[in-house]
Amino acid sequence: MKLHLDTEGKAVLENGMPVYLHEDGKAIPFDAVAALNKISALNGEAKSHREAKEALEAKLKAFAGIDDPAKAREALQTLTHIDQKKLIEAGAVDQVKAQITQAFQTQLDEASSKNKTLEAQLYQEMIGGRFSSSAFIQDNLAIPADLVQARFGHAFSIDAGKVVATDAAGNKVFSRRQPGEIAEFEEALEYLIEQYPHKDHILKASGHRGGGSQPTPQQHGHKTLKRSAFDALDIGSKQAALKDGIYR
Structure with a gap:
């Protein structure tokens, strides 16, 4: 990311915080104070975990074998x-x-x-419920919530009572709006959709980045699948159809 500058070459501020442009073009203010406090808290937490781990390892030596x-x-x-x-x-x-x-x-x-x-x-209560009530899915995606969960549900898990998302590399998805914090469900799902190589097949026309409607799969000559035929597929075939852009 890079510092956002105005037409005069001066840094753009929002609520006294410098605004940075991310790779996807989003402008997000950077709260340096909050970031430093979070780093200090994480360092303290890491030290506590390390000390607890060392103490536990010492106790476990008595149970070797x-x-x-x-x-x-x-x-x-x-x-x-x-x-x-x-x-x-x-x-x-x-x-x-x-x-x-x-x-x-x-x-x-x-x-x-x-x-x-x-x-x-x-899992169904904490994660499935979030998919079914997601405003991002309703406003931006052309497929229903159950199909979104079928494709992206595996990226979400429950860790210490919180819903956590991981990307394709297995890394936790952190918030860009709140540095150092785990991304909330809506922000994490939006990030995963942005990284999805076939996102143009599941985004609504008005939801395409850069404006302007996009050609449908039929206009591209792609094979499509009716909802009734899609519902008859097993979960593996549904995921494959979504990945290949066959169902829209």
């Missing part, structure tokens, strides 16, 4: 309540081990299933 201390502790407590005389009987040790393993595995499978269900519900 044990992959799951909780399981090991539970197994030891169970074995102490078993009559040692029965353990030396032929086949008794293996039988007891099998019973313990089976009981634990059943509980683990149940907990895992419940956890996956809760994660899916949380």
Whole structure:
């Protein structure tokens, strides 16, 4: 990005803050004070994480060779309540081990299933809801919210209770309006759309950058797909159709 200058070559200010032009031509004021405060806060947070990590590593040395201390502790407590005389009987040790393993595995499978269900519900509530109520989708895109989620939903996840977006390289999408902060859903989705190579196929005519309506896929001679045929596709085929610009 570069400093925004007026016709006299002077820096443009907004609320006392210098305005910078980003690569996409957007002019956004830079809050230097907020940026410095954020950097200081992040440095302090990084130091705390490092100290906590070092302390945890020191404690974990006592459990070297044990992959799951909780399981090991539970197994030891169970074995102490078993009559040692029965353990030396032929086949008794293996039988007891099998019973313990089976009981634990059943509980683990149940907990895992419940956890996956809760994660899916949380994802749909926090992320799916944002797609369905997105003003950016309604105002700028020519496809419905469920299709946008089918194509871009994988880029969003929940981290520490917040919705976080990642770009194609796996990097978190940060806000350009609030330096150092994770981009909110609408800003992150707009960024992902801007980076999408086939964005012209999903933007409304009035939503094309640079003004002026764009030729439709039919005018270009591209193959198109009706909504009824699109709805009959599986999720993988829908994503492929969106990527290739077949559905509009």
